Amino acid sequence: MISLDRASLRYGPILGLSPTTFELPDGGGITGLLGPNGAGKSSLLQLLSGLLPPSGGEVRVFGEAPFRNATVLARLGLVPEGDRLPMGLRADRWLRMMGELSGLLGEALKSAVARALATVGMADRAHLTFARMSKGMRQRIRLAQALLHEPELLILDEPFNGLDPEARLTLIALLRDFAAKGTRILVSSHILGEIAQLTDRILLLFRGRLLAEGTVTEIRQLLDRHPVELRLTGAAQVLARWAVEQPELAALRMEEGAVVISVRSPRDILPRLQKAAAEGGIPLSALDPLDLNLDAVFQYLTKDHA
Amino acid sequence: MIAFENLEVRYAAASAPALKGLTLSLERGIVGLLGPNGAGKSTLLKALLGLLTPSRGSGTVLGVALGAPEAARLRARIGYMPEYDALIEDASAYEQVAFWGELSGLAPEAARDRAHEVLYFVGLDEARYRPVSGYSTGMRQRVKLAQALVHSPELIFLDEPTNGLDPDGRRRMLDLVLRVHAELGTGVILASHLLGDVERVADQLVILDQGHIKAAGSMAGLRKILARRVELRFLDPLDATQEAALTELGAVLEARNGLYDLELTEADPAGAFRWAQARGATLVQVTPRHDRLDEVLLRALHPATSPVEA
Amino acid sequence: MPIYAPTLPPAPDLHLGQPPALVIMRFDLTRLWRQKIGRFFGFAFLMMLLWKVARIYVDHLLQTNQAFKPMQEFAKTILTQGADFQADLLNPASYLLWFLVALIGGGLVARDTLYRVRPLMYAHPVAPKDYLLAKLGFASALPFAILLPFALLPWAMSLLLAGLHGPVWATAPLRLLPAMAVSSVLMGSVAVGASSMAATPRAGIGWVLGLVLGLGTLASMIHTLTGFRAVDGLNPVMLAEAWPQLLVGVDHPLVAWVPAILGTVLHIGLWTFVAARRTRPSEVVI
Numbered sequence: 070m071i072s073l074d075r076a077s078l079r080y081g082p083i084l085g086l087s088p089t090t091f092e093l094p095d096g097g098g099i100t101g102l103l104g105p106n107g108a109g110k111s112s113l114l115q116l117l118s119g120l121l122p123p124s125g126g127e128v129r130v131f132g133e134a135p136f137r138n139a140t141v142l143a144r145l146g147l148v149p150e151g152d153r154l155p156m157g158l159r160a161d162r163w164l165r166m167m168g169e170l171s172g173l174l175g176e177a178l179k180s181a182v183a184r185a186l187a188t189v190g191m192a193d194r195a196h197l198t199f200a201r202m203s204k205g206m207r208q209r210i211r212l213a214q215a216l217l218h219e220p221e222l223l224i225l226d227e228p229f230n231g232l233d234p235e236a237r238l239t240l241i242a243l244l245r246d247f248a249a250k251g252t253r254i255l256v257s258s259h260i261l262g263e264i265a266q267l268t269d270r271i272l273l274l275f276r277g278r279l280l281a282e283g284t285v286t287e288i289r290q291l292l293d294r295h296p297v298e299l300r301l302t303g304a305a306q307v308l309a310r311w312a313v314e315q316p317e318l319a320a321l322r323m324e325e326g327a328v329v330i331s332v333r334s335p336r337d338i339l340p341r342l343q344k345a346a347a348e349g350g351i352p353l354s355a356l357d358p359l360d361l362n363l364d365a366v367f368q369y370l371t372k373d374h375a
Numbered sequence: 376m377i378a379f380e381n382l383e384v385r386y387a388a389a390s391a392p393a394l395k396g397l398t399l400s401l402e403r404g405i406v407g408l409l410g411p412n413g414a415g416k417s418t419l420l421k422a423l424l425g426l427l428t429p430s431r432g433s434g435t436v437l438g439v440a441l442g443a444p445e446a447a448r449l450r451a452r453i454g455y456m457p458e459y460d461a462l463i464e465d466a467s468a469y470e471q472v473a474f475w476g477e478l479s480g481l482a483p484e485a486a487r488d489r490a491h492e493v494l495y496f497v498g499l500d501e502a503r504y505r506p507v508s509g510y511s512t513g514m515r516q517r518v519k520l521a522q523a524l525v526h527s528p529e530l531i532f533l534d535e536p537t538n539g540l541d542p543d544g545r546r547r548m549l550d551l552v553l554r555v556h557a558e559l560g561t562g563v564i565l566a567s568h569l570l571g572d573v574e575r576v577a578d579q580l581v582i583l584d585q586g587h588i589k590a591a592g593s594m595a596g597l598r599k600i601l602a603r604r605v606e607l608r609f610l611d612p613l614d615a616t617q618e619a620a621l622t623e624l625g626a627v628l629e630a631r632n633g634l635y636d637l638e639l640t641e642a643d644p645a646g647a648f649r650w651a652q653a654r655g656a657t658l659v660q661v662t663p664r665h666d667r668l669d670e671v672l673l674r675a676l677h678p679a680t681s682p683v684e685a
Numbered sequence: 686m687p688i689y690a691p692t693l694p695p696a697p698d699l700h701l702g703q704p705p706a707l708v709i710m711r712f713d714l715t716r717l718w719r720q721k722i723g724r725f726f727g728f729a730f731l732m733m734l735l736w737k738v739a740r741i742y743v744d745h746l747l748q749t750n751q752a753f754k755p756m757q758e759f760a761k762t763i764l765t766q767g768a769d770f771q772a773d774l775l776n777p778a779s780y781l782l783w784f785l786v787a788l789i790g791g792g793l794v795a796r797d798t799l800y801r802v803r804p805l806m807y808a809h810p811v812a813p814k815d816y817l818l819a820k821l822g823f824a825s826a827l828p829f830a831i832l833l834p835f836a837l838l839p840w841a842m843s844l845l846l847a848g849l850h851g852p853v854w855a856t857a858p859l860r861l862l863p864a865m866a867v868s869s870v871l872m873g874s875v876a877v878g879a880s881s882m883a884a885t886p887r888a889g890i891g892w893v894l895g896l897v898l899g900l901g902t903l904a905s906m907i908h909t910l911t912g913f914r915a916v917d918g919l920n921p922v923m924l925a926e927a928w929p930q931l932l933v934g935v936d937h938p939l940v941a942w943v944p945a946i947l948g949t950v951l952h953i954g955l956w957t958f959v960a961a962r963r964t965r966p967s968e969v970v971i
Contacts, residue, residue: 103542104541105541105542105543105544106512106541106544203411203412204412231568232568233410233411233412233568234409234411234568234569234570234669234672235411235672235673235676236411237568237570238669238672238673245631259540259541259542259545260542260545260569260571261542261571262569262570262571263571266669268632269632269633284632284633286608286610286633286659335610335659336610339610339657339658339659340657343648343651343652343657343658344652346645346648347645347648347649347651347652347653348652349645352645353645353648354644354645355644355661355662355663356658356659356660356661356662357660357661357662358608358659358660361608361659361660364542364546367542368542368543368546371542371543
């Protein structure tokens, strides 16, 4: 659905994205676009949504170059970063205007606006002006705008910025809903917790380069320089005695009612651990992988390449 | 640290109360303050600083009764890190931190010494002599934190301290917040829109909405362990037959991104290992399921669905 | 041999600090120092001061040296004498000084508005009146400090060269210092009031200049059209120049006593009120 072949973006002398090659397969689901400030997230989204042509290489969305390409743009929806809207305007009128720009007219436009508003749960409040809406409500209208023409690919740049917790949760639920219905979604954020709640499939950019692409579990397993930390809860003494006999053990730390072990190759030790626990050999009541999460993966990846 | 008894606060005698009958008791620790915009967070701050007098009820902050003459001195004992960029752009970090220290009542010499100390504490070394206009977002946030700490307050109020920071900057700021409490013994109130931040550092939680307290208490008390609920994750994705067979273990309440939320039929979580062993899957996570902070928040804000006890 | 923990040492005493208004004024002074706009003004004012002092010396030579006897009468006709001469000592209180006050005073409050520093200040033990006092004090102390050598140096020089019979009256500072104080407070309050209405320091400079020049133009237009002289009491530039004249008692001051008092009280009162309104704590953020 999306492919980049050595595509790069420079703004004059300023680097946006180094030559990058990757491919995202067809099909629904959410991909999180992560990276520290200035990593190239917005540059990548600008290339994909056809706002800018690549400085070099090729960008393909639905098999075509998206820049100034109406057929591609008609199939994707974009929610750009920020909260800039004509504050004095009524939301439904603004939506109608945006719909007209997408080529919708008459009844089709009317029903598209009504459907989009209903999807984001704003049907009863669309007559308000933007000035009278909260940030969360405005964000939902902006999302409705991107949904008017029923896109197959939805691109959101930092959609959670400035929202209060409830508005965040509402938006997360909405996006999950779309993904379940088959829309492909690309979301950028610098807040890992939100991406972790949305998806475990990520694209990680760092200093204008693509560092990793895949699910968190897959990426974590490739990071074999970093031993995996497992917290085993149960009778700590017994668990520790079992752990020291394992050849994969790299380090061991005692905690209250638990033992934390660092192991080099989890693929080898985990089946043995499971077997021992299943057969009652060790009193294991909980197993918690401490660094098998997005935070740890992000930290390891950016530190290793710093 | 803070005790309110039916505290009501109005901006003017005739206006509607901005805080409505708050009853609250917080120990010195890290308190997460959650709530939508306009919930009353900044009114609470003003009450803490002794800027507003209670119109009904009573409140004690750091042992001082609100409304008493000594309440005016509270401002020297509390540090405030605002959400907005309240930096003096043409002054260096060192100059302005010393300035804020003097405004809190430090002698000029003491303020300069303390400015250096807190700037080291927050990790601004060489940059402290340069004007802050050239600072990165992370550095600016740290100057704001140093400014709140310079007079060694007993309580600091942090408003969205991780705003605009990338994951690395966010982690470092939250580590600093933890150190402020652990090493300096300062009480912390952390107002944030990011549940992840609050979850990471707070030991107590207050949820405020439209001037009312919707939930308050210790984090452990509010985020109960749910009986018989476990979260499972496997080393490799389950195939369709394995996934279907999960019902042998209990009811699958939610499955997302490879994480399964189950209500077990038998109380022993070790049963999960036996099931995986029998089904040829490898478990990498078996953890008891806590209430998540987003669930606590939604239940508190919409008590109609299911009430939360404070 | 102890190992010291690398954390902050015990809390310092909080009651030894200086009054907040003084702290803010000191901070504004270091800021002014850094802005480095002093060079041009320093040079200009120094030249003026040298000219005044040189005149005292020339006058002394004319009086004492017989060789210059024939020129004495001529000198009398081109140099001001008596009360006019005393008042003239303070004539930098005209456009150049106003310009300096605008340049510095215009940013005093506006800079804090732009950087959103004031709400944080009120979260410290700083009352709105401390803040206002600091800004008014700073904006008034500045012109006063610049005028001070103009009042004192020629006077000292004259005493030194010619004793009690010199061109500068022995009692001149007693009249000039209060006049300077009134003019300085007038300048300070106009600058702070105008600055409080601006959103950026640059706009603040514009506000001060606009107010001063605009009011001046308006007053002199009304004056010329109607012939009503008292209206000059609204002109801040004329007011600042009139006070030394009034206090040393010149024959034809720019503004008479009554309009001068009324105009000065009106300006100081109005602009202080405006500044107080614009810098009070808002309900939204502290």
